[in-house]
Amino acid sequence: MEVIMGIEVVSIILLLMMFIVSAFLSVNIGILAFVTAFVLFSFTGTITIDDVYSSFPADLFILLFGVTYLFAVIQKNGTLDIIIGWGLSFVKGNIGMIPWIIFFLAMLLTSIGTSAIAVASILAGIGFRIAYRQKINPLLIAIMIQAGCMAGSFSPLNIFGIIVNGVMKSEGLPFSETTLYINTLTFYVFLGVVAFILLGGIRLFRVSSVQSLNIISNPVYEEKENKPKLTLHNIISIIGVILLVFLVIGFKVDIGFAALTLGLLLACLTPKLQGEIFKEMPWSAIVMVSGIVTFIGIMEHVGAMELMQGLVGMIGNPYIASLIASYIGGIISAFASTTGFLAAIIPLGVPILSDPSISTMGVVSAISISASVVDLSPFSTVGALFLSNIQGMSERKFFTYLLMAAGIFVLVGPFISWLIFVVIAGAF
Numbered sequence: 001m002e003v004i005m006g007i008e009v010v011s012i013i014l015l016l017m018m019f020i021v022s023a024f025l026s027v028n029i030g031i032l033a034f035v036t037a038f039v040l041f042s043f044t045g046t047i048t049i050d051d052v053y054s055s056f057p058a059d060l061f062i063l064l065f066g067v068t069y070l071f072a073v074i075q076k077n078g079t080l081d082i083i084i085g086w087g088l089s090f091v092k093g094n095i096g097m098i099p100w101i102i103f104f105l106a107m108l109l110t111s112i113g114t115s116a117i118a119v120a121s122i123l124a125g126i127g128f129r130i131a132y133r134q135k136i137n138p139l140l141i142a143i144m145i146q147a148g149c150m151a152g153s154f155s156p157l158n159i160f161g162i163i164v165n166g167v168m169k170s171e172g173l174p175f176s177e178t179t180l181y182i183n184t185l186t187f188y189v190f191l192g193v194v195a196f197i198l199l200g201g202i203r204l205f206r207v208s209s210v211q212s213l214n215i216i217s218n219p220v221y222e223e224k225e226n227k228p229k230l231t232l233h234n235i236i237s238i239i240g241v242i243l244l245v246f247l248v249i250g251f252k253v254d255i256g257f258a259a260l261t262l263g264l265l266l267a268c269l270t271p272k273l274q275g276e277i278f279k280e281m282p283w284s285a286i287v288m289v290s291g292i293v294t295f296i297g298i299m300e301h302v303g304a305m306e307l308m309q310g311l312v313g314m315i316g317n318p319y320i321a322s323l324i325a326s327y328i329g330g331i332i333s334a335f336a337s338t339t340g341f342l343a344a345i346i347p348l349g350v351p352i353l354s355d356p357s358i359s360t361m362g363v364v365s366a367i368s369i370s371a372s373v374v375d376l377s378p379f380s381t382v383g384a385l386f387l388s389n390i391q392g393m394s395e396r397k398f399f400t401y402l403l404m405a406a407g408i409f410v411l412v413g414p415f416i417s418w419l420i421f422v423v424i425a426g427a428f
Contacts, residue, residue: 031290055297066260096205106148151188
C-alpha cells in the first residue's frame with residue numbers, strides 16, 4: 001500500500017514537472033508524457049506495458065488526426081485564401097470595420113476546424129500590415145485575432161472543442177458541444193467589444209478611409225499578379241465542410257472518421273499536394289494531447305487521479321473550487337500549452353463537475369475560457385507569431401504590451417468567466 005501511495009504522489013509530481021520542463025525548454029510535453037509513462041512501467045513494477053498501450057486515446061487520436069488532416073487539405077488547396085479574400089472585401093474602405101472583419105474571419109476559420117495557430121499566422125501578417133499603414137493600435141489587432149481564434153476554437157470541429165468533448169465523454173460526464181461553443185463564443189465577442197472600445201476602435205469610424213480601398217482590397221495577394229479564382233476544388237471543399245457539420249450535428253456521425261474520409265476525397269483531387277498536406281498538420285499538438293491523455297490514464301491506474309480528485313473535493317464549496325480551478329488554468333496556460341492543459345485539468349475537476357449543485361457546463365466553460373484567454377501571452381505560440389509580424393514598433397516594446405495584456409487577462413478573465421457561466425448562468 002505504501003508503494004502504491006508513493007507512486008501516486010510521484011506521478012503527480014512528474015505531471016507538474018512535465019509542464020514546467022515543456023514551458024522552459026520548449027520540449028513537446030506529449031513526448032515527455034510517453035517517456036515518463038514508460039519509465040514508470042520500467043522501474044516501478046506497478047504497471048505493465050499493456051497498461052500504457054491501453055491508456056492511449058485511440059478515439060481522440062482519430063478525432064484530432066481526421067479533423068486536422070481535412071483542414072490541412074483545405075488550407076493547401078487555397079480555400080482558406082478564398083474565404084479570407086471574401087471577408088476583407090466587406091471592409092469597403094471603412095477602417096473601423098477592419099478589426100471586426102479580422103475577428104470574424106478568425107472565428108469562422110477556427111469554427112470550421114482550422115488550427116488557431118494556422119489562422120493566427122495568416123491573419124497576423126495581414127492585420128499588422130494594415131494596422132501600421134492605417135495607424136490602428138497593433139495591440140487591438142492582436143487581441144481581435146486571438147479572441148476571434150479562441151471564439152471558434154471550441155466548436156465541435158476544432159481541436160479544443162474535440163479535446164474537451166473527448167475527455168468529458170471518457171469521464172462519463174454530461175456535456176453539450178453546442179453549449180460550450182456558444183458560451184466561449186459569447187465571452188470572446190464580449191472581450192472583442194471591450195478591447196475595441198478601450199484601444200481606440202471607435203475613433204477609427206471617424207477617420208477618412210478614402211485611400212484604404214487600394215491597401216486592403218486583397219492584401220493576402222498583393223505580391224501576386226492575380227487574385228486566386230474560385231475553382232471547382234474550392235467549391236467542393238466548402239460544400240464538404242458544410243456537409244460535415246450537417247452530418248456531425250444532425251446525424252451524430254463520428255467526426256474523426258467523417259473528416260478523414262472527406263479529407264481523403266479532397267486530397268485525391270489534388271494529388272500533387274499530398275506531400276505538402278502532412279507538413280501543414282499540427283503534429284506537435286496531436287502528439288501533445290495523445291501523450292498527456294495516456295499519462296492521465298496511467299495516473300488513474302495507480303490511483304493518483306482519485307487522490308487529487310479527493311483533494312479537490314475537500315475544498316467543500318464547489319463554487320470556490322471551480323474559481324480556483326479557473327485561475328489555475330489561466331496561470332499555467334500563460335506559460336504552458338493550453339492544449340495539453342485542457343486534457344489534464346478536466347479529469348482533475350471531476351468532483352466539481354459531478355456536483356449536482358453546480359452547472360457542469362458552466363464550470364467547463366469557465367475553465368476552458370480561463371485556459372485559452374491568456375494565449376495572447378508572448379510566451380505562447382500565438383504571441384510569438386504576433387511578435388514576429390509586428391510592424392512600426394520594436395519587438396521589445398510590443399513584447400511588453402502583450403505581457404501586460406496577458407497579465408490583465410490572467411487576473412480578470414477567470415473571474416469574469418466564472419461569474420458569468422458558473423454563478424449567474426448557474427442560478428437560472
